[in-house]
Amino acid sequence: MDTRRSRKLGTSVNWLKRHLVVIAGLFTLGFLLLPNVVVTVFSFNNPKGRFNYEWQEFSTAAWTDPCGVADLCGSLSLSLQIALWATLGATVLGAMIAFALVRYRFRARGAVNSLIFLPMAMPEVVMAASLLTLFLNMGVQLGFWTILIAHIMFCLSFVVTAVKARVMSMDPRLEEAARDLYAGPFQTFVRVTLPIAAPGIAAGALLAFALSFDDFIITNFNAGSTVTFPMFVWGSAQRGTPVQINVIGTAMFVVAVLLVLASMAIGSRRKRQKA
Amino acid sequence: MTTKDSSGDVRLSGISKTYGSFTAVHPLDLTVPQGSFFALLGASGCGKTTTLRMIAGLEEPTSGTVFLGDQDVTALPPYKRPVNTVFQSYALFPHLDIFENVAFGLRRRGVKSVKKQVEEMLDLVQLGEQARKKPHQLSGGQQQRVAVARALINHPKVLLLDEPLGALDLKLRRQMQLELKRIQTEVGITFVHVTHDQEEAMTMADTVAVMNAGRVEQLGAPDELYENPRTTFVANFLGTSNLIEAEVDTKAGDDIVLKAGGGKLTLPSERCSASTATGGKVLVGVRPEKISLVHADDAGEIPDGRNRITGTIADASFIGVSTQYVIDSPICPELAVYVQNVERDGRLTPGADVVLHWSPAHTFGLDAAQDIDAGTEEEAA
Numbered sequence: 001m002d003t004r005r006s007r008k009l010g011t012s013v014n015w016l017k018r019h020l021v022v023i024a025g026l027f028t029l030g031f032l033l034l035p036n037v038v039v040t041v042f043s044f045n046n047p048k049g050r051f052n053y054e055w056q057e058f059s060t061a062a063w064t065d066p067c068g069v070a071d072l073c074g075s076l077s078l079s080l081q082i083a084l085w086a087t088l089g090a091t092v093l094g095a096m097i098a099f100a101l102v103r104y105r106f107r108a109r110g111a112v113n114s115l116i117f118l119p120m121a122m123p124e125v126v127m128a129a130s131l132l133t134l135f136l137n138m139g140v141q142l143g144f145w146t147i148l149i150a151h152i153m154f155c156l157s158f159v160v161t162a163v164k165a166r167v168m169s170m171d172p173r174l175e176e177a178a179r180d181l182y183a184g185p186f187q188t189f190v191r192v193t194l195p196i197a198a199p200g201i202a203a204g205a206l207l208a209f210a211l212s213f214d215d216f217i218i219t220n221f222n223a224g225s226t227v228t229f230p231m232f233v234w235g236s237a238q239r240g241t242p243v244q245i246n247v248i249g250t251a252m253f254v255v256a257v258l259l260v261l262a263s264m265a266i267g268s269r270r271k272r273q274k275a
Numbered sequence: 276m277t278t279k280d281s282s283g284d285v286r287l288s289g290i291s292k293t294y295g296s297f298t299a300v301h302p303l304d305l306t307v308p309q310g311s312f313f314a315l316l317g318a319s320g321c322g323k324t325t326t327l328r329m330i331a332g333l334e335e336p337t338s339g340t341v342f343l344g345d346q347d348v349t350a351l352p353p354y355k356r357p358v359n360t361v362f363q364s365y366a367l368f369p370h371l372d373i374f375e376n377v378a379f380g381l382r383r384r385g386v387k388s389v390k391k392q393v394e395e396m397l398d399l400v401q402l403g404e405q406a407r408k409k410p411h412q413l414s415g416g417q418q419q420r421v422a423v424a425r426a427l428i429n430h431p432k433v434l435l436l437d438e439p440l441g442a443l444d445l446k447l448r449r450q451m452q453l454e455l456k457r458i459q460t461e462v463g464i465t466f467v468h469v470t471h472d473q474e475e476a477m478t479m480a481d482t483v484a485v486m487n488a489g490r491v492e493q494l495g496a497p498d499e500l501y502e503n504p505r506t507t508f509v510a511n512f513l514g515t516s517n518l519i520e521a522e523v524d525t526k527a528g529d530d531i532v533l534k535a536g537g538g539k540l541t542l543p544s545e546r547c548s549a550s551t552a553t554g555g556k557v558l559v560g561v562r563p564e565k566i567s568l569v570h571a572d573d574a575g576e577i578p579d580g581r582n583r584i585t586g587t588i589a590d591a592s593f594i595g596v597s598t599q600y601v602i603d604s605p606i607c608p609e610l611a612v613y614v615q616n617v618e619r620d621g622r623l624t625p626g627a628d629v630v631l632h633w634s635p636a637h638t639f640g641l642d643a644a645q646d647i648d649a650g651t652e653e654e655a656a
Contacts, residue, residue, distance in 0.1 A: 173366040176333050179353040180360045181380035181425070191379075195370045 036253050043246035050240025062243035066251075069242040072232060076248060079213055079229035082144070086151035086212040091205045093152070094159025095197070101160070102167045117161070119154040127154065128221035135222060142224025150222050151212040158211060159204035166200025282344035283309035283432040283465040285330060290339030292325050299325045301489045302339060307433075307467055307482070309344075312459050314468045314480035318512070318650075322489040323469045324363075327435050330467065332356050343432055354383075359426035360435040364442055365418050367410035373397070373421055374406040380429040396428045399458070416447045423455070427462060434459075436468040440475065452478050473513050477501070485509050487650065501562075503639050505548040510560050510641065512650035517566075519559045519584075519607045520643060523551050530635065533557060536606035540582045540638065547640030556643035563611040565637040568600060570620060571628035583632040586610065588625050598623075602631060 016023075042052055046059035067073035100106070101113055119127060128150075135146050174196065178188040194201075216230040223231065233245055285307040292300040300322040307313040315323040328334035330341060332353035341349045348356050359380070367376050377396055378389045386392075397403045400420035402413075410418055419439060426434055439455070440448045456479050459466045470476050476483045477497035484494040485508070493500055493509045501513050510516035521533035521540060531551050533540045540559050549557045561582075569577060577583060586604030598619070602610040612631060614623075623629065 171364075171366060173362050173364070174368060176353070177360070177362055177366040177368070178379070180331060180333070180358075181429070182354045182383040183379075184352075184354050187383060191383075192368060196368075198370075 036250075039246050040250045040253070043243060043250045045243060045246075047243065052241045052243050052246065062247045066244050066247050069236075069244045071227065072242070072244055072248070075227045075229045075232035078144070078226065082147055082151060082228065083209050083213040085148055086155055087205050087209040089148070089152040090155035090159050090208045090212075091201060094156050094204055094208075095163045095201050097156070098160045098163035098167055098200075099197075102164055116157050118157070120157045120161075124154075124217040128218040131218065132221045142222055143226045146222045146224070147219050147226065147228065150218050151215060154215075154218060155208035155211055158207045159201075162204035162207060163197060163200045166197050170196055281309050284342070284344055285313075285433055285465060285467060286342035287326070287330070288340045288342065290326070290329060290336045290341060292322070292329060292334060293337045298489050300329070300336075303491060305484065305491065305494075307465060309465055310463050311481045312456070312466045312468065312479055314470060314476035314483045315486055316470055316473060316476040316483050316512075317486035318471055321486045323471075323486045324437055326486070327360075327437055327467060327469045330433070331358055331360050331435050333360075357432045358435060359429050359431040359433075360437060361419075361422045361426050361439045363438040365410075365422040365439075367418055367421055367425070369410055372407050372409055373402065373413070376410065376421055377425045377428055379425060384429075392428060396424045399427075399461075400424045415443050416451065419443065419451060420454075423458065427458070427464070431464065433465045433467060436466060438469055438471070440470075440472075448475070455479060477513070485512060487512075502637075503546055504560065505641070506649070507558065507641055507645045507647055508650035510639070510650070511648070515563055515611055516560045517563060517607065517610045518641070518647050519561075519610075520647075521557050521559045523553050523555045523557060525553070526551065531557075531640070533559060533640075535559065535584075536604075538584060538606065540584075541580075541635040542638045542640045543635060546636075546638065549640055549642035551640075558641040558643045558645070558647060560639045560641055561633055561637055563599070564597075564613040564615075566610075566612045566631050566633045568602075568612050568614055568623060569630050569632070570622045571630055572622075574630045577630060577632045580635070581632040582635055582638060583630055584610070585628070585630050588623060588627050588629055591623065591625055602629065604631070 042055070043062060044058050044060065045052055045055055046057045046061060047054070048056055062068070097112070097116065101109060101116075131146075131150050131153075132142075135142060140146060170193075174192055175188055178192040179185075183191055214230055216234060219228050220231055220234075227235070229248075236242060236245065285305075287303055287305040289302045289304060290300065291298070291302045303326065305326075315326060317323045325334055329336045332348070332351060332355075336349065339349075340347055343357065348358075368379065371379070374393055374397070378393045381389045381392060394403065394406070397406055400423060402417060402420055402424070405413060405417065410421065413421065419442075422439065436455075440451050443451060452475055455466075468476070468480060477500075480497060482494065483497050483500055485492045485500065487508045492506045493504065500509060504510035504513065504516070507516075507518060510518065519535050519540070521535040524532045524534045524539065526532070526544065527541075529544055531542045531544050531547060533542060542557075542559060544551060547557065549555070551557070571585065574583075584604050584606055586602040586606075588600055589603045589609070590601040592599050593616075595616070597613045597615050600612040600614065600623070602612055604610055610631065
């Protein structure tokens, strides 16, 4: 009997050994996703009073009327606009800087190369405060444009990093081959350089969008009376949290997951086509 | 070879390239005739690739002129030269499939219907089935053929090949050498081929230019370079040579008689690239396979008129078709002798006294002022 029990114990230990990685993975996933689950669950709550911290009863009221809270959808649309423009600006500028840093030797190259990472390393509060000082000294009206300028600035370094890595790993012979095959400088760039650098540029752009969309500290300093979505959430958290915030949060999470799933599906289909 | 059409001639006139204080290519004059298969042969860093890139327009010469036919193309960018390149490691566009890779040049020149041409070209290199695959899905040999097809489809006046077979394994390399040679004969385009592999250069090319330290050491047909090298570098870099230090003794008709140790060696004066003043030093060269080896007891059987040297066998290695001997001689240490394994003499083992003999017609003479080891593997290492 003893031997049987110990054998049983042995097999369960073995089972644990074999599945330890999966178990650890599931735990990590749970840890990461639990906050999202809470947000989602509470988006269906019907809270009593102003705060949405205690479960009362199921309701879809907030989902049917996501813009029901004053200024919420306005701030969301402003945040999306700023994120889009900041992404565009930072990606174009950042990609150009990355190409310049990798391909050309110029006087201040070393300095630019290290200074470009400063926004990444510097505490956001410091950057926010110094930007505000700059804007005030220049007498610039705080609002949409100051937010946009600030966002482009701190997104730049991330785009440069992402694109630079890609451009550095690019074989310079590919562009030589293009030039050899009757492509002028512009054609070479459009037909060969850009498509090959595209994954790096796309990664930089996605990063920039995410960073810009949820930035709070720098935005808060330089927004003046303008209110972006993160600022709106912060502000309402002082006075009471409308369920609609959970609705928007859940919707964004779902959109992000769908995008990832779609890109994975396209990727695997392409792979199958190739094989 | 016809002399009528010279539009595919490549003519380099006084072309040179320096990087700072380093001279990659010394002023160089070179003519590659239309339709020929021309090889630039040399060790890495000898300037052969730089020369090729100057023809392609990817490198700007420091001085000199590049002519294609009668046209001066020195100032033209690569995309305006009727020249295409097969790059080392191919440089296929990873984001385009095989069809689009091959069609690239045609599309850039605004050719509307490329389908038929691309398909024909893919058939020529036997890759019709692979048209929709991406480069990374093909094997090395297939990628190599795509690179050739991508260049050839443009009907360039000159095709430049930069170590195109370097990344392939030996067997595939042999196969591609014949394949490239076949394609060249078929399309009749001038090929300029850069390689460090002397066997590859000799197998494929009509004319070989041996380069060393930014200069062309010697230029000629492969057999001519091999049989009658004019510098120690060429003698050692192309195959193996035995070089023996000797002194000019007398001249007898078309021959020069030289003193080496106690013996005399004869050398046809037309095969000597050194000055032949009496008392002058000359390096006498002979290829290992041109030498016959007999045991010292049979020395009487050697016909008259042959160059002969005595020595002892230091080492013998049997390699199947032949046996390679290393002979120690008072005149010259470590002479290499390759003997075909037809009838093997059992007495020829290490320690045996032997006589080496060869025809004076297989002897060549070099200027003794040169480094005797230039171009050998020991020197390269």
